[in-house]
Ligand SMILES: [Zn+2]
């Protein structure tokens with residue numbers, strides 16, 4: 001029932017204040033952007049910047065994290081970076097291929113100025129993207145917990161039981177691409193989405209995920225507990241409460257043990273509260 005309500009809401013949102021519906025209008029393409037040299041350059045440039053941002057921002061989170069930087073934690077971080085950097089490169093490549101070879105076939109491909117569709121449409125797009133990414137972000141993640149997908153794909157991300165900010169993108173390539181990029185690009189194919197919105201939501205998701213895996217005071221949706229207890233807190237807090245997957249201490253009387261600190265008695269920082 002709850003799914004039907006949300007799905008109906010999404011369908012209603014798809015009917016929006018423009019007549020720019022022509023997802024199947026393949027008559028328009030931009031040959032300039034289908035240039036392979038430009039594609040290679042874009043993949044190299046954007047993945048370089050992306051990886052740099054990832055390392056820098058995650059390092060700031062880790063620097064502020066009160067967990068000791070002992071050997072176990074450093075080994076964990078190294079492994080996260082190995083998966084994380086590969087993931088960013090693949091995500092960038094995937095998105096660039098989309099922008100070069102798929103997106104130009106959209107009739108609103110040239111939606112680069114807000115005025116083209118009006119401010120109302122821009123505001124509409126922002127609301128749509130928020131609901132779209134929150135809803136699908138939650139469900140794609142839940143689907144990855146289905147036996148087959150967990151066994152072959154999602155298990156990598158859960159091998160980081162106590163992750164750090166570096167671990168937000170430490171996943172199987174298929175996971176990052178479907179949970180983030182595909183969700184964003186599908187929205188771009190359904191309604192006119194200004195590139196600024198995609199960028200905004202991409203960054204919003206990224207920072208939110210970093211904070212969640214850091215497990216500190218900014219882990220708003222309590223994602224750290226998803227790693228400690230596996231089958232709780234899949235996404236946004238509202239979604240987890242709505243679908244009955246929010247963490248409940250009554251269901252977990254035995255608390256998770258902290259790997260990095262032997263005794264957490266008396267420690268009151270946000271990350272230690274995850275274990276209490
Ligand atoms: Zn999971």
Ligand SMILES: [Zn+2]
Nearest residue numbers: 157168213223
């Ligand atoms: Zn995670």
